[in-house]
Amino acid sequence: MGKYDDLIPFIFDNIGGRKNIISSNHCATRLRLKLGDASKFNEDKLKNNSLIMGTVKRDNEVQLIIGPDVDKVYSLFNKECNKSEFDNQVRQQKRRRKNLKSYGTSIVDFISGTFVPVLPILVAAGLVSAVLNILVTFFGVSTTSGTYTILNTVNNAGFYFLPIYIGYSAAKKIGINGMMGMFLGAILVHSAIDGVKGLSFFDLAIPITTYNTTTIPVIFGVLFMALVDKGADKVIPDAIKFFLKPLIVILITVPITLILLGPLGNVVGGYIVSLLGLMFDKMGWLSVGILGGLTPLLVMTGTNQALFPLVFAMMAESNYDSFVLPAMLAANVAVGAGALAISLQEKMLKNGPWPFQQALLE
Structure with missing residues (x-):
């Protein structure tokens, strides 16, 4: 049995089952789901699973942070979803009238699913x-x-x-x-x-x-x-x-x-x-x-995927991107530095300052 075989039914049990899924997608680290009824999303139980690093919920769109193995989880998730019961539900959901927000979500979802x-x-x-x-x-x-x-x-x-x-x-x-x-x-x-x-x-x-x-x-x-x-x-x-x-x-x-x-x-x-x-x-x-x-906000909402066409267009035109990728690199370095600072602070509060920290404090 594979590492993630038990994770898939666990996810279904805590998002309201197949019938509650409108669409699914993934980025580099997250399984992104659109649910019919977001109240069935059991965030506490999902967060406590050791294979899920965290969750994000925004209206009826939810994200499960899996890590670099997200493509494996997505593949297993899709296999389970590819049943007539799920297909019929998707068709019924698609027949519903869409508002402007749902069209925007669909566009970002298409761009993400194409470029990732x-x-x-x-x-x-x-x-x-x-x-x-x-x-x-x-x-x-x-x-x-x-x-x-x-x-x-x-x-x-x-x-x-x-x-x-x-x-x-x-x-x-x-x-x-x-x-x-x-x-x-x-x-x-x-x-x-x-x-x-x-x-x-x-x-x-x-x-x-x-x-x-x-x-x-x-x-x-x-x-x-x-x-x-x-x-x-x-x-x-x-x-x-x-x-x-x-x-x-x-x-x-x-x-x-x-x-x-x-x-x-x-x-x-x-x-x-x-x-x-x-x-x-x-x-x-x-x-x-x-x-x-803005990059952390874009990543949290999934709209960072919409910038990939801009990157490729600039690379095709100029053979380099001097705007989007440098900005995202700086944002990632800043987030990493912030996480490191918090980690050191927590260790200092728990164990007392390390020698170099004590020197800085003095």
């Missing part, structure tokens, strides 16, 4: 670049060697093929075939399309657009693909759906994405970068400080 699964790729690719720089600078690895070529390719592949990873993740999050989202991302970065001049589709001109390292164009494409997918599901007979549906979906989605949605996504990404650049230029270090100060 891709983060390990970007972390690995970015750290490989750091390792490569160390090898070249301090260990004399030649830039013409096979070692350099392989590690440099690992780094480049993490970012160059970003539309493929995002396409898969977005499609899975929105509830359609993830492979079709991946397929769309692969089409966009194909050398015959990516940044190519003079393309047309049935005499309709296709704007010159560079898709590698971008995120917004493929997200727009996948959102449109979901609409086509649901429409095709209704009209195509079941007997031929397996063969005909993927053909119809991709033949409609690709031209619309290349002609309209992809270029539009690049324009939106450019505006986002320009807006952040303007804010940084006008406010300088203060803009980083403001975002850093």
